[in-house]
Amino acid sequence: MSVTSRLPMVITEVSSKVQFPAKLRGTIIEKWANYWKNLFMDYRQMIQDLRTDIQDEPHKALKYTTGLVTAYLLAQANPSELDFKDSLKRFANEAALVSEECQNPKAYGHLRYLETCYNQSVIHYKSLGIASIMYTTEVNDTCDLYKAHCKYLKPTYLSFPSRIVDIGFMGRWWNMYIKTTNYDVNI
Structure with a gap:
């Protein structure tokens, strides 16, 4: 099992083990921690989907990558x-x-x-x-x-x-x- 496939399980295990003290439950600190945890899980899922899309359609991924690199290089060469x-x-x-x-x-x-x-x-x-x-x-x-x-x-x-x-x-x-x-x- 690769590191990237084990990472989601490790994060869910750690997040289920970590408990906020009773005095911090329902406060802004717990909401802030949940926000960052959900944000991290969303980006992780997006990267996994991107990886599967690249594997399924490599020609399309190459076209998009070429377009992005070209746009970046043209923006760098943009005269002032x-x-x-x-x-x-x-x-x-x-x-x-x-x-x-x-x-x-x-x-x-x-x-x-x-x-x-x-x-x-x-x-x-x-x-x-x-x-x-x-x-x-x-x-x-x-x-x-x-x-x-x-x-x-x-x-x-x-x-x-x-x-x-x-x-x-x-x-x-x-x-x-x-x-x-x-x-x-x-x-």
Whole structure:
């Protein structure tokens, strides 16, 4: 008999042997002990069921495990706002070293737009777990104009995709990477 199959019997034997003193019966201490005992038994039963499910359907278990590991690795490689700022500064510094005749106007314009958004504090970061987005708003958070408070002037949810500046996935900000790949080639 294996250790895992003997464990439930040992726990039930120990729990039946352990008796609370008469003065502690019906108190919060006994309820607390029963809660933890029941919680442990529930998780033990869940693990046993999981083991039998894995043995019955190993291909399904492999698919779920692969999916969970992939999601975990993508979440670990999810870029942050600091990564975005770092990439922006790095590309802007590299583009500044190229003469104006050789600069790609689209790449340079995109970098200038992002810098302007940062200067106006209208660019924001949102992490979605396995991916991140950078998006712009019309006014910054500290703006106290009527436009910032009027519900009729606020952007709709349908306009949100047009305000997305960049998408971060697998450790890279893709829009910035694509637009600045040939920053030194004037097209």
